[in-house]
Amino acid sequence: MRYQLITYFRGHVKIVVRGKEIERFMNELIHNNIKIWDARRVSESSIEFHIHLNDFFKLRPLLKKTGCRMNVKERFGIPFFLNKFMKRKFFISGIALFLIGIYMLSTMVWDIEVIGNDSLSTEQILQEAEALGIHKYQFKFKMDDLDVVAKELTKNLPESSWIGVTMKGTKVQIKVVESTIPEELPLLNPRNLIATSDAIITEIFAEKGNPLVKVNHRVKKGDVLISGVIGDEETQEIVVAKGKVRGLVWYEYNIKVPLKQDVKVYTGNVVDRKYLVFGNKALKIMGFGSLEFEKSENILSKHMLGWRQYPLHIGWMDEKVMESEVVERELNMEEAQSVGIQQAKSDILFSTGIDSKIQAQNMIKVKEKDGIVYMKILFEVEQDIMTEQPITELNEIF
Amino acid sequence: MSRIKKKFRKFTANVLDLPKDVIFDLPRITMIGNMQLYVENHKGVIQFTSDTLTLKLDVGKLEIIGKDLVIRAILTEEVFIEGVVEDVKYIQ
Numbered sequence: 001m002r003y004q005l006i007t008y009f010r011g012h013v014k015i016v017v018r019g020k021e022i023e024r025f026m027n028e029l030i031h032n033n034i035k036i037w038d039a040r041r042v043s044e045s046s047i048e049f050h051i052h053l054n055d056f057f058k059l060r061p062l063l064k065k066t067g068c069r070m071n072v073k074e075r076f077g078i079p080f081f082l083n084k085f086m087k088r089k090f091f092i093s094g095i096a097l098f099l100i101g102i103y104m105l106s107t108m109v110w111d112i113e114v115i116g117n118d119s120l121s122t123e124q125i126l127q128e129a130e131a132l133g134i135h136k137y138q139f140k141f142k143m144d145d146l147d148v149v150a151k152e153l154t155k156n157l158p159e160s161s162w163i164g165v166t167m168k169g170t171k172v173q174i175k176v177v178e179s180t181i182p183e184e185l186p187l188l189n190p191r192n193l194i195a196t197s198d199a200i201i202t203e204i205f206a207e208k209g210n211p212l213v214k215v216n217h218r219v220k221k222g223d224v225l226i227s228g229v230i231g232d233e234e235t236q237e238i239v240v241a242k243g244k245v246r247g248l249v250w251y252e253y254n255i256k257v258p259l260k261q262d263v264k265v266y267t268g269n270v271v272d273r274k275y276l277v278f279g280n281k282a283l284k285i286m287g288f289g290s291l292e293f294e295k296s297e298n299i300l301s302k303h304m305l306g307w308r309q310y311p312l313h314i315g316w317m318d319e320k321v322m323e324s325e326v327v328e329r330e331l332n333m334e335e336a337q338s339v340g341i342q343q344a345k346s347d348i349l350f351s352t353g354i355d356s357k358i359q360a361q362n363m364i365k366v367k368e369k370d371g372i373v374y375m376k377i378l379f380e381v382e383q384d385i386m387t388e389q390p391i392t393e394l395n396e397i398f
Numbered sequence: 399m400s401r402i403k404k405k406f407r408k409f410t411a412n413v414l415d416l417p418k419d420v421i422f423d424l425p426r427i428t429m430i431g432n433m434q435l436y437v438e439n440h441k442g443v444i445q446f447t448s449d450t451l452t453l454k455l456d457v458g459k460l461e462i463i464g465k466d467l468v469i470r471a472i473l474t475e476e477v478f479i480e481g482v483v484e485d486v487k488y489i490q
Contacts, residue, residue: 027442030474039469041448049469 011053011077014038018046019068028062053079107140110170117176120159125174128156134165134172190238193226193386195219199247202382209241219247219385228391238391247385248359251348255340255375259331259368269293269323277302277315293323336373337366348379356383423456427486435462435479435486443472451479461487 017025022045029036039049051059063070086092112134114122129135132149133142143149150165153174157163161179165172193209201217209226213219228241273287299322304315331339345358360380367374404422411421419426419439428436437453437460444452444459446469451462467481 023443023446026446026472030442030472033474035471035473037469037471039446039472040467041446047446 009078011079014074016048016071017068021066025066025068112172114174188240190228190391191388192224192228193241194389195223196385196387197221199249199385201247203246206243245386251379253344253377257336257340257373259371262326263329267323271321273319275317279313295324296321340375352383432483437477458490
């Protein structure tokens with residue numbers, strides 16, 4: 001009963017009453033249904049007690065009647081607090097300003113986010129949005145209806161198939177779904193396809209144009225394989241010849257392979273070194289002493305510590321120093337030949353492209369002289385043999 | 399109260415087995431240890447100091463003697479006293 005919340009809200013005061021007939025005054029209070037609590041004697045002629053704020057104003061006639069005097073000692077509760085509070089004008093205006101400020105700031109657009117765009121640049125979308133009145137640092141209520149904006153944006157950006165604009169707090173989110181546009185083909189001139197070298201045709205497929213040769217035909221370098229001119233003399237049309245022509249081409253290779261070859265080998269002597277790594281500095285902690293190796297190779301492996309995706313820039317490093325030496329090795333004739341053929345083959349594949357296939361190889365001549373093997377080899381390679389030749393008006397007349 | 403009325407009341411109290419304080423205007427005194435004291439049906443305060451509290455009753459008075467007596471609450475018919483209660487005297 002003493003300290004209820006309601007009492008606190010209504011407010012109460014602690015008063016001291018002085019007089020000779022205090023008991024009579026108390027009885028008067030009881031008769032008038034005025035509630036008091038925590039009453040105690042303070043001195044011979046005075047008591048103190050608590051009373052509700054609205055009862056406080058009824059005291060005056062009773063005091064007069066009994067000839068007592070009264071002082072307020074303490075004030076409690078919301079009404080007094082509010083009273084004190086209301087006197088501090090600047091404080092209140094500060095609170096009001098703060099609330100208004102928060103409200104104003106939260107009604108502004110602080111950020112625009114564009115998601116889902118791939119080929120469309122964010123700047124482009126932002127520019128379009130700006131033109132429709134969506135930009136940073138403006139009030140939300142100044143913007144158009146977001147559905148309308150989204151529709152306009154979709155219309156203005158034809159590369160997108162759908163655009164959604166939503167408000168997330170103080171952030172405008174523009175979601176873009178792009179429409180996939182077919183890849184553009186490179187523009188080509190009208191052309192013929194001609195042979196790059198002398199060959200025997202093994203395969204011809206004309207996607208567009210007029211094939212002039214057939215399988216097993218022998219062609220010379222520069223011969224037209226697929227013509228870009230189609231139709232007869234009366235109705236002629238010039239197109240971009242397209243297709244695939246493969247043929248057998250011969251390559252003659254002269255190869256020299258020395259019989260003595262230098263080969264690098266490891267001797268098996270290894271020195272391990274260990275380092276502590278801080279950032280890009282390393283501190284050697286194991287494997288001191290000077291190296292006795294004439295030639296050596298180092299293998300480094302670095303282990304850096306990290307937590308999740310965050311690197312800690314601390315770690316350790318192992319270094320393996322392996323002694324190596326150069327040993328001279330003698331090849332016999334067969335080995336030398338296979339080395340030479342291997343070299344030639346990789347050379348051919350490198351120059352003719354991945355599609356090419358070596359169909360046959362023919363050793364024409366092998367000779368050893370002064371520790372070097374001389375070889376002459378003929379390779380038969382099946383490869384793409386067409387290249388383009390633009391059809392100019394001159395060609396046409398010809 | 400007239401004698402007849404009194405008798406009648408006593409009779410009903412006996413028959414219906416009611417507590418006496420309901421029938422006659424008697425005070426009901428509840429004491430919790432020597433720390434708290436409730437008095438119901440009092441008729442006003444005669445004297446109140448930190449050592450004594452004298453309450454007026456329908457018939458006679460009630461004197462409470464103790465130390466540091468505080469009236470926690472007082473209503474028209476009830477008093478709730480806290481402090482060290484040493485003596486409760488019923489004076490006819």
